[in-house]
Amino acid sequence: MNAPEPKGKFRVVGTRPVRPDGIDKVTGKAIYGPDFVTAGMIQGAILRSPHAHARIRSIDTSKAEALPGVKAVVTSADFPGQSAKIIAAGETSSSLQNIAATCMANGKVLYIGHAVAAVAATTKAIAEAALKLIVVDYEVLPHVIEVEEALAEGAPILHEGMITKGLDPAPDRPSNASMVFTLAGGDVDAALAASAVTVSGHYRTAPVHQGYIEPHACVASWNADGQGQLWISSQGHFDLRNQTASVLHMPSSDLRTYPLEIGGGFGGKTGIYLEPVAMLLSRKAGRPVRLTMSREDVFNASGPAPGIVADITIGASEDGTLTALKLEFWNQAGAFPGSTIHSGVMTALGAYRLPAYFARGWDVVSNFAGTKAYRAPGAPQVAFVVESCLDDIARKLGIDALDLRLKNAARPGDPGPTRVPHGAIGYVECLEAAKAHPHWSAPLGPNQGRGVAGAFWGNYGGQSTAAVALAADGSVQVTTGSPDIGGSRASMAIMAAETLGVPYESVRVTIADTGSIGYSMVTGGSRVTFATGKAVIGAAQKVIATLVERAASLFGVEPGQVEWRDGAAHCLDGERAGESLSISAIAGKAGQFSGPIVAELAVNPLDYLPAFAVHICDTEVDPETGNVSIIRYTTVQDVGTAIHPDYVEGQMQGGAVQGIGWALNEAYVFDGNGRMENPGFLDYRMPVASDLPMIDTVMVEVPNPAHPYGVKGVGEAPIVPPLAAVANAVARATGLPMRQLPLSPDRVWAAIQAAK
Template sequence: MTTPREFKYVGTRPIRHDGVDKVTGRASYGADVVWPGMLHGFVLRSPHAHARIVSIDTRAAEATPGVKAVLTGKDLPETTATIALGEAAIDLRDVGDNMLARTKVLYHGHAVAAVAATTIDIAREAAEKIQVVYEVLEPVTGIDRAIAADAPILHPALRTKGAASPGAAGPTNIASRLEFKRGDVDAAFAEADVVVEREFRTPMVHQGYIEPHACIARCGEDGRAVVWCTTQGPFVVRDACAAIAGLDPAHVKVIPSEIGGGFGGKIVVYLEPMAIALSRKAQRPVKMVMGRDEVFRATGPTSGSRVRVKLGAKRDGTLVAATASLWYEAGAYRGSPVGAGAMCALAAYKIPSFFIEAHDVVVNKPKVAAYRAPGSPIAAFAVESVVDEIARELKMDPIELRLKNANAEGDKAPYGPKYGPIGLKQILEAARNHPHWTSPLAANQGRGIAVGFWFNAGMNSSATVILDTDGSAAVVTGNPDIGGTRAAQAIMVAEELGIPVERVRPGVGDTDGSGYTDLTGGSRVCYATGMAVIRAAEDVRDQLKARAAQIWNVAVDAVGWENGRAIPPAGTEKAEAMTVAGLAAKMAHTGGPIVGRASLYAPMAGPAFGAHICDLEVDSETGQSKVVRYTVFQDVGRAVHPGYVEGQMQGGAAQGIGWALNEEYIYDADGVMENAGFLDYRMPVASDLPMIDTVIIEVPNPLHPYGVRGVGEVPIVPPLAAVANAMRDATGIRFTELPLSPPRVLEAIEAASAVSVGA
């Protein structure tokens, strides 16, 4: 065992470097820039959820004074390229089709044409003059309809990929089917003393970032394009723009703006290639900004779902068998996160025998995008609700039941490999020992607990650390900073070089200004990019030691390093320890500038678990409920800036609470979303929530030099079930469909009381 490293800066809470710009309104987000001569783009969208495009006549729009370019799907080349991005490997043909329909519209709001004009009003009015003739088709509005024998088919060429169900062949809306299994499930269930089976449904929900998608692009006569946009992944945007707009990637530069929230929803391109193509036609910059209704209708929410879960346990609480059948809506094109959902569903528990099947289903709704721990919250809602029922059947404390079955280091994950060090038992023990768990509840209140799991990504990262002659340093990576990663990166450089964190300037590079870096997402930035930052800082330190060796005329290996100073070997004449600033001042005389760099491919950061306790108060006369107390426990490996770690835990919990209580895409029979605005798509506001307490557990991740595990995604996983379990505790009713909105809760309470009165 090595002794744990003592940190000077890691674990402190410095003020974030980009903070002043953000509290003064100076920070530039996607829609905040103006380029000389720029035009405004407007998108014409389909009024039908499912229709064939018969013809598009753009002549009247093109003839409108002030209109400089009109674009339809025919103006763009078809591409077969893909970008590797996990389960939802980005199929750029689908992305291009989704951005601008070619032959069929597949959801209400699907883009069919775009106009660039001198003002946004002219662009909008001209777009309304575009004549689109549709052959309207029956919409597939949900999973049940999609898999019916007589269902309309969205994509005639689609065939089920993976472990197809027996007899499955020919056109289908089931894009893929996966299985995970272990042991003999039927025999295991036969030995169970208690079996609980339930079917759950959740609606489509949106990430709800406050900043709508926005970009500005210019494409010159030479075919070179520059794009400024709000994105989680500038390199993804670059590659997607090149392929979809038909440009050489060498000629596309993407400059990420500050980003006003993403949560997985700002990875795919919806505007950028269109802006480039319009600019190429008009030979002027084109700015495009979505309205909120467009964000809801035509970006990427996460799946609606149907999940059936069955668990069997022995009388002593040992879980012995499980089955789970997951059906996730992909939206208009294949690629829901159902595979991840299947891998996460049972990740917390040692269950010797299980069978999980997962189906990816296309429907006439917007194509889903990643949303914070994609796929896991839906699965956890179902499994953790059933675990709660098992605990009730067995009259067992739900934390004890979970602890009894909790996976630990060396146990085999349901998706195969053995777990390394994980903190599941530690978070459950912390929850059990926390005063929240044993505090009294008031009348009409209930308490629920649930756990959640996410993998946390690794992948490609690059970092550059630039030392200046005054001994300060800049650090540049390619990751847009959504939640405070610049502060974390500055802390890492300070830690490695021993210079004050205020003297480190963290920055986000554009696609020409930083090495290739995968997107900001998957909870990977502090882990994978952080590792690159640490190595780049180490590179600077190694160069400083070499400079000191030169000055002292000793061997490099003999130079030590302590507390930000190079230490001469004992007995060196006229040599005193030199600080970074001292060495930096001599850079020009000892070999020139010092730049440290590192790039790496990191394996996935490794499993992370959280547990949430929710107290809910329910008004039985209105069905209204309110979270009155909430505590989040999470193993984060190592908290580099605890303030922003807590912020991730609190923010994820709040999003999950919204998913549980109020948020949903509401569709009419024609497949038109009826609540595409913040008034009717009800996200939590400040008065809906209490303070959200956080308990940070640190079980260091052996793959990272500080033990960082990643933090952002896990906290959205437990709340759906934690809230539903609290609702069960408060009302005696097991809700299997989200959201637990007042009308649904009231109806169930009235039905239950009618039954008890009748009995």
């Protein structure tokens, strides 16, 4: 919908222009990770573990090395030794040892698909043939997948000597629980005992995958002088460069990293898998090396989102005022510690006023790929538990599900989950908009049920760098280091055009490599439009200051007598009062001033605000088959200010549909050997167009006062409510509790049969 809709105070913000990278992406010209080719490039391939848990006794690569066409073979022996040093990995941090072990198994394989060796050869076929010549001697160990197995007495331990952190007193024996995180306030047991009603439930979800359509890929070139180049599609080429350089013990500036277009990430492309391996192969081979993952590799060996096991009790008074929440959950973290228990705990405590609370998350490792961030990491699973339990309270008390939430919703100034008070949040506005939406009062047919769920995601800000440069003709070059994963070039151009007062089309946006601009964090945490946007706006303001100074010289007045308005300098005083100078008239005279007009700005804003969302879902359940159809879906979200509404709506719709897939179909299914039985898109069933209705969107705008245009992050919040919205709808359609996801036909059918 391209018609400009200027609204009130903004000229460009809030319009829906075509994205600057659009034509390349609808004509097949855009170069994504697997598309990039460089001169002399050869092909790599990775040997992966067939065992879920095994000790590597030895690896014999001699036959592979002897195969004609093979240029390099790499194993963990080629990696430098790693310390336990913690470094930034995306928005969380992880130990270098675990980051390196994610790229190449060291001593032990921890999951099926774990990389054990790699080959580079003149063709992919030769590289794959060489893999078959590598002999790995494994001592197979017993494995664990589910949380209960991992924590059972006598369970095989993945990481020898790992003592659970966060318990007092500390356990004296190693286990597969890496960490416990607890937030508590008030006397939760006394408050529950005194509550008029309490509802409890035991919940379970399975690991799921982000499901980006582009598999991981990279090209690496590492020269003998130590300098290297990496071409990657990622959510943050600066952070991936830093991780790769740290693992390889090289200075970051020796590794120039170029961002390619990224085909989806959702958190899964914030860490390294192939990059150091490709680098080591390249240095041995003396040639650039490409490594790619197959779809099966992506499922087995990238970073899914954790499953969860949870117990919850919520108490309320007769009028529906919440009295206490008690939650304990266990994250199925995969092979490495560090899953999302902190944000899970925050999710449980941030949306409602709770006089007493206890929320504890356990990070439990087991033998499948180490989990990674997935869009609002850790939040959807916990929101499923809390929002389902709230629905039970509403039904028990006979209170409208939205009224119950409105009664208890967090308001600005209320303490947030870590006691930092909520700023200008818009949860109440969202709940009221949901209640007023015709969907909420529309009639339902037989076997249909309507569910609602609210939730929030904290968002993030953090470090970004941006540059704004004017050409002599007054056209504008914006440069950032934030990969464009869903239209952010357009939002950067809109904000720069709004600030400078120039047309959207005169601003062009480049995502620069690590050698061309300063650091920016990953595109994640719903931070780019907010934080990188602040850098762009601030740099544009510096450019305006220069334009005004120069215009003042040209007018022969003081800068204070010049006003920048509508893309031109207006002389307010003196002989030339009323005259104006266009941006091109000033920029074209750079040779008569101190040089071209360029401003760069680095920022680290933390005055971001969380995004709240409310989703309404209608389902129809086929009692004969247990199949659940989504027949109507509405998303309501506080978006702060929508810079480009098409892409804000797109985030809301896309997040909702990922959540619908999580609720209805998606799950890692393991066989008795720890092998994922469905590592392909046929059996790992993501939603397709015919599964879905239109996804209605209501953008509620409660601006963030700390951003010049009121931006709040929008990308992650939409995946938080749908799990519970769908489950609550199915529960209301069937009259049965739905506490285990996915709600696949067999599970729903079994529940219906059991209740008969």
